[in-house]
Amino acid sequence: MTTEAFSQLQNLYKRLHDKIESHHPVCQISGKCCRFQEYGHTLFLSQIEADLLVSEGLPPDSIIDDASCPFQVGNICTAREKRPLGCRVYFCDPSYTGVAEQLTEEFLDELKDLHTLHGQNWNYGPLSQHLQNHKSTSENPNERLF
Secondary structure, three states: OOHHHHHHHHHHHHHHHHHHHOOOOOOOOOOHHHOHHHHOOOOEEEHHHHHHHOOOOOOOOOOOOOOOOOOEEOOEEOOHHHOOHHHHHOOOOHHHOOHHHHHHHHHHHHHHHHHHHOOOOOOEEEHHHHHHHHHHHHHOOOOOOO
């Protein structure tokens, strides 16, 4: 992915951040957002988001599965600046209920447009699938799963 696409994605994330901040959600740094299986959710992201997330590689000795995010160390996200939209909108704060869904829908349209602008097929799927694909293509650059 190009630097321009990543820059446009970061601008989208900044606008999203400003909208989230207007709702004043509280993060308790519980790590629930990263422990998918334990808390019954799945993190979905687009291809451009996945490309940005892994642009500096995966954490050493990463376990890629549907249970948790390999970028979480303790209860801390080690990919904070590059985390996808799904991470950014997720808060355990009960006063924030419904806001994440609304913002996700609004910004997914912009993500789709960004993919189109950069000639990228829309590929929105679970984090584990994107990371497995990245791992596979970094081991064998001529192979692409999707």
